């Protein structure tokens with residue numbers, strides 16, 4: 001297949017904001033492609049070459065890409081740089097210069113998908129001395145044979161700024177329609193994706209073997225499982241009612257979620273976003289290797305920073321010291337961790353994700369050989385609100401954020417990749433509606449004035465609506481930012497800056513600047529109201545009104561552990577609004 005076919009699909013996808021149309025263009029592309037290429041096409045449309053957990057990124061700095069564009073187009077770096085300052089998008093600038101060049105040259109070899117993928121793969125895998133020159137010449141070679149539109153997308157892909165806005169769920173829809181026999185088969189594909197976290201492999205299997213192949217997908221050590229997530233409620237009564245009168249309530253630890261895969265002596269740790277974080281926690285690796293009593297296992301734990309002297313738990317922020325490439329041994333001595341294990345998903349050939357939680361919980365107690373540094377999460381079985389309340393008070397006194405209440409019913413399976421009512425969190429801050437915190441996605445900003453000239457003054461924040469896979473605005477925040485934050489935020493955000501409102505953002509407000517939904521920050525709101533200008537929960541509580549958070553304040557916490565899709569959901573916002581009303585009513 002020619003790469004120009006892909007570029008053509010990208011052009012169409014970019015031009016629409018409708019998810020259904022996007023899916024149609026994707027389906028056309030998938031249908032036309034040879035089945036052995038499907039896997040590569042799926043990775044490419046997401047701006048990748050491999051699933052995230054493999055950890056291979058194309059990662060070319062914009063400066064280097066610019067040099068390649070100069071080489072391929074025959075124009076000077078200076079001229080290209082000047083244009084880049086105007087457009088703010090190297091892809092667009094590239095297209096312009098390649099267009100100019102195209103008018104003076106006649107033939108080149110058409111690019112195939114295979115060649116583009118293989119060259120990008122070589123670029124991604126070249127390291128060490130001389131690798132910069134090699135990357136430069138590989139990229140320039142590719143661009144020389146590309147037409148202007150192809151060149152634009154190649155440059156965006158290598159600099160990590162493709163951003164077509166195609167969500168995982170849209171790809172799954174596309175695959176279901178193209179190869180599964182219809183959109184309704186997405187649910188099977190979704191399960192395969194949720195337990196493998198590899199969209200490319202799901203695509204390859206369904207394209208070659210149909211749904212039969214998909215049914216054979218199994219949980220496998222080494223392949224991360226997409227994490228199960230919790231809903232939230234704000235009273236013990238509501239929680240027990242929702243969970244059928246009984247639950248296993250656990251301490252909610254404030255650290256970093258870790259999914260550990262033990263394969264004999266080899267241990268791999270994945271973050272909540274499924275990046276490989278094994279290198280950050282050599283101590284965690286040892287605890288798993290020596291204290292998980294199985295040859296092969298997949299478990300989930302919260303890694304919590306503890307005081308080296310007293311063993312007391314420390315806040316989440318302390319783990320920042322472990323996010324580094326070098327000096328990890330020293331950081332490990334100074335900032336030790338304890339693993340609090342709360343799930344077991346696989347043990348020696350047995351997939352436990354279909355077992356109800358009480359069975360997994362029993363297994364967990366058997367499989368962990370507890371020490372000071374690896375422990376099963378503290379828990380009680382609660383059957384009445386007083387018990388739950390008492391446990392909650394106790395954990396909060398012990399420094400916890402609150403508790404996690406887990407269903408014990410027969411259907412309490414591990415819902416990979418889903419937020420559902422089988423886990424319900426009950427956090428300290430829900431106790432008073434005036435101090436609630438939420439994790440929201442930055443989708444836009446207004447330029448700052450006065451003291452804040454040159455940076456941003458106000459940020460538009462959104463909650464995530466998983467049903468429609470869009471981000472809906474709830475508030476604008478300009479308070480709580482220190483000078484350091486105001487410096488750091490543009491650094492974090494500008495990578496995601498786009499020239500128009502993102503296709504998955506639903507906003508009625510106009511902003512100076514738009515961002516691809518990516519950065520998540522924690523906000524403390526004072527109260528919630530109905531609002532005609534915010535789109536979150538539009539028409540749910542009242543016709544033509546959404547729900548908004550008033551007097552929001554940044555808490556200082558960047559939720560770098562969360563992807564945009566892990567932000568507070570529309571459903572949670574509605575729940576918070578309703579529970580606030582209940583409290584006001586008495």
Ligand code: AMP
Nearest residue numbers: 250251252253254256257302342377404
């Ligand atoms: P939140 O990030 O506020 O949505 O809360 C969910 C997170 O709490 C999970 O992703 C875990 O990282 C963390 N957590 C802490 N303790 C537990 C526990 N006992 N069970 C499940 N998750 C826990």
